[in-house]
Amino acid sequence: ATACGGQSGEGGSSAGASTLSVVNASGALWTCNFNPYAPASGQTAGAVWEPLIYVNTLTGKEKPWLATGYKWSPDRKELTFTTRSGVKWTDGKPFTAKDVAYTFNAAKANDALDSYALWGEGVLDSVTAVNDTTVRFRFKRVSTSSFYYIAGQTWILPEHVWSKVKDPVKEMMRKPVGTGPYTIGSCTPQAVTYTKNTKYWQKGKPKVDKVLYPAFVDNQPANRYLAQGKGDWGGQFVPNIDNYWVAKDKAHRKYWYPPSGNVYIGINSAKPYLGDKRVRQALSYAVDRDKVSSDAMYGYQPPANQAAIPTPTFKDWLDQAAVSKYAYGFDPAKVASRLQAAGFTKGPDGMFKTPDGKPFKLSIINNGGFTDWVAAVQVLTASFKKAGITVEALNLNGNEYNRRLSQGQFDLAYMSASSGPTPYYELRDVLYGAYAKPVGQDTSRNYERWKDDATDALIRKYDTMTDKQAQIGVVKQLEQVMLEQVPVIPVTQSVSWSQMDSTRFTNWPTKQNPYANPAPYAAPDWGVVLLNLEPVQK
C-alpha cells in the first residue's frame, strides 16, 4: 500500500502509538464542549459516555454494557437493570446504579434533557436505584419499544459531577468524565483528539491509542482528505467511490453501506385525489426506484420496497410474498389501470387528466440543500413524466422545506424518517396516527398525516410485546398497510455511510461480521467499533 505511506508518520505522535483519523463531514466546527445534552457536542457517546445495553441496530442484537442484564416484569410495567460493578469513572470514582437513576431523574426534572420524551409523553413513572447495582424503571404505560431508548440511547452520567452542575443545558464541558474507552485529549474547533482510557473496564481495550476527529463542514474537503489517504475511517457520501478512493488501494480500502431506513415520497392524502388509494398505488407504480438509485445515488442507496423494510438488514421482517404479489416497480401499464379505475383519462400528449378533465399536476417539495436529494428528485420527476404524471419539483430552502413539511403543506414531499433496531420504529414514525396533526399545525413525524385506526392499533400492539416472532407478525401486518394503502412511497433505502481503510487498523465491521453500525457518526456504535479495531503491527 504505497498510496497511504505518507500518512503514518504524520503528527509527531509518540513512537508506537496508533492514531486513527476519522473523516466525516460533521457539518460544523467543534465547540470543544462535550456536554452530551448539547446539540453541538463533540462525538462523545460511545467513546466517552456509554449506554446500559448496546443495541445493534443492524441486527437487533443486544449486548450487556454498563448493565450486565435486565428483566421485564410480567406485566411489562417494570424494568430492572443490574449494573456492572468494577466500572470506574475516569476521575477514579466508581460507577453505580445511582448514577443511572440520577441520569434519568435529571431528565424528569428538566424537560430539556428529556431527549426521548420518556417523561414528557407519559412513558416512565419512576426510576429508582434499589441498591448500588440495581436500578428499577416503573412505567406508566406499557412501552416495550422504549427499551431501545432507555437501555441503548441514553448515556449514563456521573452523579457526583453532574449534580454540581448548575444548568446542565448550558454547561460547557471541556473535560468530560465518563466510563467510556476514551477521554478527550486535545480540542480545537478544527479537530478533536480522543485518547485511550487506560483504566477502561473492558480489560486490554481499546487498542487504538488515539483518535483524531477533524471537523469537516462539507463533504468535499472530507472526501479530499480521505482520497489522500489521510483518513482511516470515512463516513459520508463519496461519489464514484470505486474510482475515486477504492481503486487507489484495492487491498485495504473497503466500504460498506448497510441500509437502515428509507427515503420516501410522502403523499398528502388531504389533497384532492390523493385520498384515493388507487391514485397512490398508481404513483408508486410510476416511481422508477432502480433509476433513482443508480442515476442519483451511484447505486449506493439500493432501491426500496413498498413494504418499507430495509434489506438485507431486516430481511427476516419482510413479507416477501406480499411484496412480490403487488410487484411495485416502474410499470406504466399498472399506473394507467389504477388511474383509469379512479376515473382519470389519458390525454393525447400521454399525460393523465383528472376525472373532471383537468391536467393532473402535482408538485413535490424537496430540501434544495441536499444535493443527492435534488438529483434524486430530478430522476423522479422524469420517471413520473414517463408514466404520464406531471410532477413539478420544488427545491426549497431548508427552512421553507421544513416548514411546509411539518405543517403538511405539500402534495408530495421527498423526506426521510428515523429508524431503530427493528423496522417498527420507522413504520411508527411514518404511520402512527397519534403523531398526525391537522394541516397547518407543526408535527415532526407522520408528515403525510396518515390516520387509520387499524394501523394505530397495530402500532400499539407491538409496543406491548417483547417476543421477536410476535413482533414480526405485527410488522408484517403493517407492511400490508403499506402495500395496499400506500400512505407513503419508499424510494430508496437510506444507508449508513462508512469507508474503512485497513492499512493501519483491522477488524472493521463487515457485512459478514456486522458487530456494529460501521458509520463513524453512529452512536454508540462508533465506540463499539473503536473497541474492536486492531492496529496493524509494524
Add this chain to the structure above:
Amino acid sequence: MRTLSSSPDTTPDPRQPLLDITDLVVEYGMHEPVRAVDQVSLRVRRGEFVGIVGESGCGKSTLLYAVARLLSPPARIVSGQVDFAGHQMVRLTEDELRPIRWRDYSVVMQSAMNALNPVLSIGAQLRDAMAAHERVPAAQMRQRSEEVLRLVGIDPIHLTSYPHQLSGGMRQRAMIAMALVFRPDLIIMDEPTSALDVVAQRSLMRRVKALQEEFGFAVVFVTHDMSLVSHYSDRLAIMYAGQLVELGPTREVFAHARHPYSVGLLGAFPSLRGERRELTGIPGAPPDLRHPPRGCRFQPRCPKVMDICREDPPPYQVGATELVRCHLYGPGAPEHQEPR
C-alpha cells in the same frame, strides 16, 4: 556654491549668449504629428528679459518645456540644438540634467495651483529643491527659505502653509521664490500671471523685474498678453503657429512692427488712455498645426499676401536688430514698402 547670499563668483561676458536655441523642432504624437515648435531659433543673453508672446496654442509653452527638457510623451524634440551655458541641453540625459536643473535654470509654471504639490508644505517644497542639490544644514535651509519668501513679499510664516491655504497671487509668488532658491542664471516663466487679477498681476511683474535687476538673471517670459510684456521685457519675440515670426527690442517692435501678424496684433489693442478709435482685428483663425497651410503659415489671414507666400515658407529675415519671418522682407522680395 552660488546662493543669494554669496556674491557672484563670475562676471559673465555680457555678449556671450546664455541660451542659444537653434532650429528647434518639437512635435506631439506619432502619426499626423502636431508640429508645435517649428524651426525656432533664439538667443538670450545674461541678464536679459525676453518676452515671448503669441496666441494661445501657438507653441509657447512647448518651446519653454523643450528648452528646459521637461517635455513628456507624446511630445518630443525632433531636431535642433539648445545650448545653455555650454550645455547641449538636447543631448543631456536625465542624470546629467539633474545637477544643472534649478541651480542654473529654474522654471515658473503656468499655473501655480497645479505646479505646487498639494500635499507638501511650501517649506518642504523649498527644502527638497535645496536638498536635491547640496547638503545644507536644516537651519541654513530654513534661513534661506525665509529669505526667498521675503524677497517675493510673503511672510515666512507661510513656510508651514500648504498650497491651498494661499491665495492665487501668493502661490505664484511662492513659485517665484522657489525659483530663486539658488540664484540661477536663467528663469523660465510660463504665463506666471495669467490666472491673476490685473492688480495682483502688476505687483508680481514689478517684483520680478526688481529681482531681476538686483540679481541679474536672465528671464524668458511667456504670455499672450501683449500689454504686459510691453512694460517689462527688453526684447520681444512674437510667435505664430509654432514659428517665431518676429524678434526684436521691445520698443522697436512696438514702434515698428514688421510682420503683418505683429502689425495686426498691435492694431487690435484698444487703448485705455488714448483716443477712442475703431480697431480691426485679423480675420480668420489660427491654423490647425496638424495640417499647416502651405508656404507662409500666416498667409491665409495675411492682408499683404503675395503669390510667393502661398508657395514657399518665408525665410527668417535679418534686419539690424530684428528678425522677421516674412517674404516682404526677404532678399528676393519684391520691392517692399517699409512699414510706416
Add this chain to the structure above:
Amino acid sequence: MPRLIRRLEFFVVTFWAAVSINFLLPRMMPGDPIQQMMARMKGQITGSRRHSLEVMLGLNTHEPLWKQYISYWGQVFRFDFGSSITYFPDSVTSVISIAIPWTLGLVGVTTILAFVLGTLLGAVAAWRRGGVLDSVLPPVFIVVGALPFFWVGLLFLYVFGVLLPWAPIGFGYDITAGQLSFNWQTISQIVSHALLPATVIVLTSIGGWILTMRNTMIGVLSEDYVKMARAKGLPSGRIMLQYASRNAILPNLTGFAMSLGFVISGALLVELVFTYPGVGYLLVQAVTGQDYPLMQALFLLITAATLVSVLIADAVTYVLDPRTRGRA
C-alpha cells in the same frame, strides 16, 4: 466643526441601520433552526427530541418584535449576543472570537499584502510607462481579476494539494499535532496552511489595486507638480514617492479601508473552499444553520469593522492630505 458632525451623523445612522437590518433580516425569514439542526444530524435526533431542543434553545418564548428589538440593542451595547444555536450552548462571542484570528491572519494579511503589492506594482508600471511591466500587467490582471476565485481556489487545491501534494488541502494548521501552542513549528505550519488560500486571494484581488493605482498614477504624473519636481532636479525616487505615489494613493485609501472592513466577510468562498476555519466559513454555516444570533453578530461585526476602517482611512487621509484640513 461641521465636517466632524457630518461624519458622526454618518456613523451613527449607518450603525443604526446596520443593527436594525441585522435584527430584522433573520426574523423576516421563515423556518426554524431546530429542523435545520435535525437535518444536519442525519436523523440522529428523533422527532420526539424536538420539544426538548426548543426548551433548551429558548425558542419556545414569543416576545413581541419591538421588545426583542429593544433587548437586542441592549445586547449590542453589552457585546452579548447570547448563545449560538449551531454551537449551543457556546456563546456567540466565544465562537466568533475563535474564528477571528484565523480570518484576520489570512484575509487581513493578504488584503494588506495585495494592496501594498498592487499599489507598488501599479505605481511602478505607471512610472515606467510602456515598459515591460506596464504592457504585461494590465491585460493579465484584467483577465485574472475576472476569474471566479472559488474556481481558482479549487484548481489550486487540486493541482498543488492533490496532484503534486505540496500544500495542505485544508484546515488552518496541522490538526494531527493536537493542541495549538506557540512555537516556531506551529507558526510555520500555520503559515504553510495559509499559503495556498493566501495566494489565491492575493492573485485575484491584486489586479484591481494595480489597475486603479496605475490609472490614478498616470493621471498624477501628468500633473504640473510632477513636472515641477523634475524641473527642480529632484532624484526620481523622490519624485515617484513624495510627489506621484503619495498623491495617487490618496483617492484609493477609502477603497482600501472598505476592503479592510470587508476582510471579515470578504474571502468567504475561499475559506469555504479551503476549509479554513475563519469567519466567512462561520457565516455560511450560520446562514445555512439558521443561527440567528451568530448571523447577527457576524453582520454587526463586519459592518462595525468597515465603519471603523473608514474612520481610520478618514483619519489617515486627514493626516496625509492637508487639503482636507484647512477648510473651515
Add this chain to the structure above:
Amino acid sequence: MSTDLSHTSGTGSTDDAATAVEAAAQEDDNRHRSAIGQLLGSIAHNPKALTGAAVLGMFVLVAVFAPLIAPYDPHATDYGRGVGPSGAHWLGTTTYGQDVFSQLVYGTRQSLLIAFLVGGVATVVSALIGVGAAYVGNLVDHGLSLLTDIFLVIPGLPLLIVISSYIRGGGIMVMVGVIAVTSWAYGARQFRAQALSLRNREFLDAARVRGERTSYTVVFEILPTMSGLLVANFLGAAVYGVLAVAGLQFIGLGDITSISWGSMMHWAENNEALQAGTPLWDLAPGLCIALLGASFSLINYAFDEVSNPALRPPRRRRPRPDRKEVAGANAVQQP
C-alpha cells in the same frame, strides 16, 4: 454631499466622464459622428476591446442559437455515466449521464441573461438614485446619499448569501433583484458625483436660459453626457452579477437545478468531478465564467482607455519615412 466617502472615490476611472469623452474624441479625427459613435469607433481600434467584444459576441451567439449548437438535451441523463470526451460527447458526460457540452451551451443563456439583467437593473437603479440625489439636491440628496453610503458599508456578499438562502428556488429574477439591491450603491455614488459636477456646468444653465423644460434637460442634456459612466457601470455590474450568481450556485444557493455554469460547477464539485474522472465537467464552466467575466472587464478597461487617452499604452515609435526636414536655411544672426 454628506460624507467624504464620495470625495475620495475608489478608482481612477471615476473621472468626470464628460471631460473624458471630450478628451477621447479630441484624439480621434472622426469629425462627423456623434460622441458615442466616436467612442464606439475608437473602441473598435482597441485590441483589448476587440478581444473582449469577440469573446462576448461568441457567447451571445452560442446563447441565442443554443438549441442548434447543443447536440443533446441538457437535462437528459441517457448518455452514459461519467464517460470521457469522445466524438459524440466532446466534453464527456456527467456522472448523471448528461452531456457536458450541451449543458455548457445552454448554461451560456443563464449567465448572459444574468449579466445583462444585473447590469441593466443595477445601472438603472444607480443612475436613478445618483442623478436623482444630485439633481433634486438638499434634503433628498442628503437622505439618498446617506442611504447610498449605508449600502456601501453594509457587506454585500453576506447579505446576498443570507437573502438567497432564504429565497432558494425563487428563480433567476429574484437573484437578479437581490444582486442589484446589494450592488447599486457604488454606481450611485459615481452617478451622483458626476451629476454634481454637471450642476456646475454651464450648458445646463444655458439650456434653462434658452427656455428648455426640466424634463428635456434631464433626458437630453444630462443623461447623454453620462453615457461613459452608464456603460462602465453596466459592464462592471454585469461582471459582478456573473461572478456572484456563479459563486452562490457553486455553494448550492440559488437555483441549482437550472442549467447554468454555476450549477454545473456545483454538481461537478459534489461529485468530485476533478478527481473522479470527469474534470471537464468542473473545468469547462469555470473557464467559461472566467472568459465571460474577462470579456466584460476587457471591454470595460478598453472603454476606460478610450475615454482617457492617458491610460493608453504608448505606441512604440514607428520608423517613419524620412520626412523632408525643412532645412534650417538661415542662421540666426547676432542682433
Add this chain to the structure above:
Amino acid sequence: MTAAATPPHPNGPVLRATNLTRHFRVGGRLGRNTLHAVDGVDLTIGRREIVALVGESGSGKSTVARLLALLHPVTAGEIHYHGRPVGSLRGRRQRLDYRRRVQMVFQDPYSSLSPVYPVSHAILRSLRLHRGDLSATERREEAERLLGLVGLTPPGEVMRKYPHELSGGQRQRVGFAAALACRPEVILADEPVSMLDVSIRIGLLNLMARLREQEDVSFLYITHDLASARYVADRMMVMYAGQVVESGPAEQVLADPRHPYTQLLLSAAPDPDAMREESGPDDYGEPPRVVDPEEGCRFRPRCPLAIPVCETVTPPLGELTPGHSAACHVAALHKSG
C-alpha cells in the same frame, strides 16, 4: 465707426434691478456661513445701451448676470423688465417670452456647450423654441448665418463640429451666436471675449456695437479688460466685493476714477501705449471678505485713503457729478469739500 456715447436710456430702461442681493450659504448644513455674492446692487440697462460691469475676480459680476437671467432666485431686491417685475411672470409662456428677450452668454465656454452634441445644437434648439415659424432648413440656414456673423467660417462645417473640436475662443463665439438666435433685446454677456485672441476679440466687440446700432440690442458687458470696456461701453459699473463702488459714463469713470478701488484697478491695467509707467501703490490684491462681512467699507483693508468712518459705516453709492457715482466716504468728502 465711432462708438460715440449715446444718451442713457432714451425710452426708459429695458432692464432695471433694485437692491439686487444674492447670498449663498456655505460650509454645510450646520455651518451657516453666508457668502454675500451680491449685496444691494441697483442697476439699469437702457435701450440700445452697453453697460460694462468690471471688477475684481469674485466680486459678483457673474452672479449679477445670473440673477438677471433668472438662474438664481434673488435673496432680496427686484428685477423689472420694461417696468414689469419679473416676479409676476406667470406660466411657461410668459417665462419663455422673458427667456427669448433676455439672453446670456456664459463665462466659461468650456462648460457652456454640451459635449455630446454638435455645436449647432444650442442654436437650433433656441430657434426651435423661440422661432417656431421657421422650418428645419430655415433653421439651419439661420444658424449658419449666425455663425458667420460671429466669424466662424465656413459656418456649414463649423455647425457639425463638436465643442471639443473648437478652441476656447471659437466656443465663446458659438455661445454668442446661440444668444443671438432668438433675437433678444438684452444680452447678458459674461466675459464673452476673455479667451479670444486679441485680433478676434476686437471683431466681436465691433459686432456688439453693430448689433446695438442696427438691431437695438442692449448689453450687459462683463469684463476684466478695462480697455475693451472703454472701447465699446456707454456706461461702466465697477464692482467690489458684491457691491457697486462706482458707476458712470465709461469715459468719465476711466478718466476720473473716484473710488480708490477704481483708481487701483486703472493704475494696474497694463497699457502698451504707456510704457514702463511705474506709479500706483503696490498691492497684491488679497481677496476681500465676503463671507459674513462686517459693517464698514469692504475695500477698507486695502485702501490707502481709509479714514476712521470707513471702519464702521458702509458708504452708500452717492452721486458725485451727474451720472457719476461712487461709494466712498473720502470721495464724498472731496465732493463736498
